[in-house]
Amino acid sequence: MRPVVAATHRAGSHKQDREQALVQAAFNQIAERGFEGLRTREVAAGVGLNIATLHYYFPTKEALIRGVVAYAMDRFRSTLEPHGSPADQLRNHLRAVRKLLRDEPEVGAVMGELALRSARDASLARIMGEAFQAWHRTLLGLLKRAAKDGYLARELDYDDVAALIMATLTSMTLPSTASADRTDRAFRQLERWLGLAAPKRHRSVSSN
Amino acid sequence: MRPVVAATHRAGSHKQDREQALVQAAFNQIAERGFEGLRTREVAAGVGLNIATLHYYFPTKEALIRGVVAYAMDRFRSTLEPHGSPADQLRNHLRAVRKLLRDEPEVGAVMGELALRSARDASLARIMGEAFQAWHRTLLGLLKRAAKDGYLARELDYDDVAALIMATLTSMTLPSTASADRTDRAFRQLERWLGLAAPKRHRSVSSN
DNA sequence: TTAACTCCATCAAGTGTTTAATTGAACCGA
DNA sequence: TCGGTTCAATTAAACACTTGATGGAGTTAA
Numbered sequence: 001m002r003p004v005v006a007a008t009h010r011a012g013s014h015k016q017d018r019e020q021a022l023v024q025a026a027f028n029q030i031a032e033r034g035f036e037g038l039r040t041r042e043v044a045a046g047v048g049l050n051i052a053t054l055h056y057y058f059p060t061k062e063a064l065i066r067g068v069v070a071y072a073m074d075r076f077r078s079t080l081e082p083h084g085s086p087a088d089q090l091r092n093h094l095r096a097v098r099k100l101l102r103d104e105p106e107v108g109a110v111m112g113e114l115a116l117r118s119a120r121d122a123s124l125a126r127i128m129g130e131a132f133q134a135w136h137r138t139l140l141g142l143l144k145r146a147a148k149d150g151y152l153a154r155e156l157d158y159d160d161v162a163a164l165i166m167a168t169l170t171s172m173t174l175p176s177t178a179s180a181d182r183t184d185r186a187f188r189q190l191e192r193w194l195g196l197a198a199p200k201r202h203r204s205v206s207s208n
Numbered sequence: 209m210r211p212v213v214a215a216t217h218r219a220g221s222h223k224q225d226r227e228q229a230l231v232q233a234a235f236n237q238i239a240e241r242g243f244e245g246l247r248t249r250e251v252a253a254g255v256g257l258n259i260a261t262l263h264y265y266f267p268t269k270e271a272l273i274r275g276v277v278a279y280a281m282d283r284f285r286s287t288l289e290p291h292g293s294p295a296d297q298l299r300n301h302l303r304a305v306r307k308l309l310r311d312e313p314e315v316g317a318v319m320g321e322l323a324l325r326s327a328r329d330a331s332l333a334r335i336m337g338e339a340f341q342a343w344h345r346t347l348l349g350l351l352k353r354a355a356k357d358g359y360l361a362r363e364l365d366y367d368d369v370a371a372l373i374m375a376t377l378t379s380m381t382l383p384s385t386a387s388a389d390r391t392d393r394a395f396r397q398l399e400r401w402l403g404l405a406a407p408k409r410h411r412s413v414s415s416n
Numbered sequence: 417t418t419a420a421c422t423c424c425a426t427c428a429a430g431t432g433t434t435t436a437a438t439t440g441a442a443c444c445g446a
Numbered sequence: 447t448c449g450g451t452t453c454a455a456t457t458a459a460a461c462a463c464t465t466g467a468t469g470g471a472g473t474t475a476a
Contacts, residue, residue, distance in 0.1 A: 014420095036242075037328075039466090040465080040466060049423090050422065051465095051466080055467065056421070059467095061466065112323075125383070132387070163392075163393035164376065164398055167379035167380070167394040168375045168379065171382075174381070175333070176340055177323070182344065182371040188365075189364075189369055190372055249430095259457095260433085261457075269432065
C-alpha cells in the first residue's frame with residue numbers, strides 16, 4: 001500500500017525494514033502466545049500487511065521462524081561485550097544477562113521456546129548447541145583469567161563452574177522457577193560462591 | 209465395545225485405566241512433539257480409541273492437559289522420599305532428580321513445556337508456583353538440618369542456596385544447556401560447593 | 417513498460433468438538 | 447427363562463472453524 005519514501009537510499013533498506021518488522025512481530029507473538037500460538041496472519045496484521053505479503057518476504061513459516069532465531073540469539077550476544085578486567089567482565093556479563101532477562105522477559109521466553117523446540121528440530125539444535133558451546137568457551141576464558149588475577153579460588157574446575165553459571169542463567173528463561181525472588185537469590189548465591197559479590201559496602205542496592 | 213471382565217471389582221477401575229492410558233499417551237505426545245504438536249486424535253488413536261471416546265472421558269483438550277500436568281508433577285514428587293540423614297536426603301534428592309531427568313528425558317521435556325506454558329496459563333502458573341514453593345520449603349528444611357549436623361557452612365543463606373539448587377536442576381529440562389556433559393559438570397560443581405560430593409568427610413566449604 | 421510490491425479471494429488440510437446411533441452387559445418383572 | 451429396559455462405553459460422520467499457503471490481479475515508482 002504505502003511503499004514509503006526512501007526506497008532506494010540504502011541498498012534494500014525497505015525490504016530489510018519490512019523483514020525486520022515481520023521478524024520482530026513474530027518474535028513478540030512467540031513471546032506472548034508461545035510457539036503453539038504463532039499465527040502468520042497475526043504477524044502480518046501486526047505490521048499492517050496482508051498474509052500474502054508476508055509470504056512474499058518469507059516463503060514459509062519456517063523461514064520466518066529462522067529469522068526469529070537469529071534475532072533472539074543476537075539479543076544475547078550483546079551481553080558479552082568486553083569491558084574492564086576479566087573479573088569485571090565476568091561480573092558484568094552475569095549482570096547483563098540478568099538485566100536483560102528482567103527488563104525484557106520476552107527474550108527469555110523466546111529463548112526458552114527455542115531451547116525446547118531444539119529437541120525436535122535438528123537444525124535449530126545445531127544453532128543452539130554452537131551458541132552454548134561458544135558461551136561456555138567465553139566463560140571459561142574469563143574464569144581462567146580472573147583466577148590468574150587472583151579473583152577466584154585456583155583449585156576450581158573452571159569447566160564445571162562455567163557449566164553451573166550457564167545452568168543458573170538459562171534456568172531464568174523458565175518462568176516457574178523464576179519467581180523474581182528466587183531468581184535473585186539463586187543469582188546472589190552464585191555470585192557469592194564465585195567471590196564476585198560487591199566487595200565494597202555491605203548493602204549494595206540492587207540497582208543495575 | 210469390550211467392557212472387560214472385572215468391571216466391578218475396584219470402583220471405576222476400567223474408567224480410571226482408560227483415563228490413565230489417555231493421559232500417558234498425551235504425555236508421550238507432548239514429550240515427542242511438544243505442546244504445539246499435541247493432537248487429540250493421535251492421543252485417542254494411540255490408545256486405540258475413537259476421538260469421541262476421548263471426549264467421553266475428557267470433555268475438552270484442556271481437561272486432558274490438566275491430567276498430564278498432574279501426572280508429570282507426580283513423577284517428580286517421588287524424588288523427595290525421605291531416607292537417611294538430612295545430608296543424605298539432600299544428596300539423594302539431587303541424585304534422584306538427575307537420574308530421573310537422565311533416564312527419562314521425557315519427564316524433563318514435558319516439565320519444560322509446562323513451565324513455559326505457565327507464563328500464559330494462569331491456572332497452570334498457580335499449580336507450578338505452588339509446587340516450586342513446596343520444593344523450596346523442603347530444600348530449605350533439608351539444608352538447615354544438614355547444617356545443624358555440621359555438613360554445611362553455617363554462614364550460608366539457605367534460602368539463596370535452595371534457590372540456586374532449584375535453578376540448576378530446572379535448567380536440565382532445557383535440552384540445549386543440557387548437553388549431557390555440561391549437565392554433569394554443573395551438577396558436580398554444585399555438589400562440590402555444597403560439600404556433598406564426598407559422603408564421609410565433611411569438608412568445610414569455601415563460602416563467603 | 418517494467419519490476420517490485422501489495423492485496424483479495426480461495427484452497428486444502430487439518431483441528432477440537434458434537435451428534436446421533438450402536439453395542440453389549442446388567443437388571444427387571446413375569 | 448425370556449423379552450424388555452436401562453445405561454455406560456464406543457463409534458462414524460459430520461460441524462464449524464482455523465491455518466498455512468497461492469494465484470492472479472491491481473498499484474506504484476522509476
